[in-house]
Amino acid sequence: MMSFSFPLRATALACVMACLPQTGGAWAQSYSTGHTGGRAGAAQPVSFSAEQVAHGAQIYAGACAMCHGADLDGGHDVPDLSTYFTARWANTPLDRLAGYIAHAMPLMAPGTLPPQDTAALVAFILHHNGATSATNAPLPMEEARLAKFRFPAPITQPPASGGKP
Numbered sequence: 001m002m003s004f005s006f007p008l009r010a011t012a013l014a015c016v017m018a019c020l021p022q023t024g025g026a027w028a029q030s031y032s033t034g035h036t037g038g039r040a041g042a043a044q045p046v047s048f049s050a051e052q053v054a055h056g057a058q059i060y061a062g063a064c065a066m067c068h069g070a071d072l073d074g075g076h077d078v079p080d081l082s083t084y085f086t087a088r089w090a091n092t093p094l095d096r097l098a099g100y101i102a103h104a105m106p107l108m109a110p111g112t113l114p115p116q117d118t119a120a121l122v123a124f125i126l127h128h129n130g131a132t133s134a135t136n137a138p139l140p141m142e143e144a145r146l147a148k149f150r151f152p153a154p155i156t157q158p159p160a161s162g163g164k165p
Contacts, residue, residue: 045134048123056124
């Protein structure tokens with residue numbers, strides 16, 4: 001039988017408990033979907049810089065990959081940050097995603113990421129999921145400015161027509 005030291009066991013248990021869909025996932029769902037309809041106006045094309053993406057990759061590797069996986073693919077009870085994630089957050093204002101990250105992540109130290117690190121993580125997640133930047137301007141850190149951008153909806157392939165035009 002494997003034996004873990006108390007800190008490792010407590011860390012693993014805390015990671016699993018906080019990432020269970022009925023706890024952390026439920027909060028994320030109500031936070032993201034409950035706030036998408038109240039914004040007026042069209043969203044601006046999202047912009048983030050290459051430097052932000054690189055910084056976000058460093059933050060992700062140090063603070064997020066232990067639970068969400070090196071390739072953002074999640075795990076047993078940890079949500080992926082790609083396919084399922086993009087569908088769940090599609091068309092949501094980016095201030096909501098940044099707010100969720102800022103208040104709930106990283107799991108072992110929620111609320112400890114500075115705004116520039118949170119914006120860099122959002123830029124990294126966008127880039128990793130295929131979003132292209134309209135310019136090389138950094139993604140803003142301020143909530144009011146982030147509210148003008150929306151998480152891009154995943155591009156879906158049209159259904160096969162069975163050879164018919």
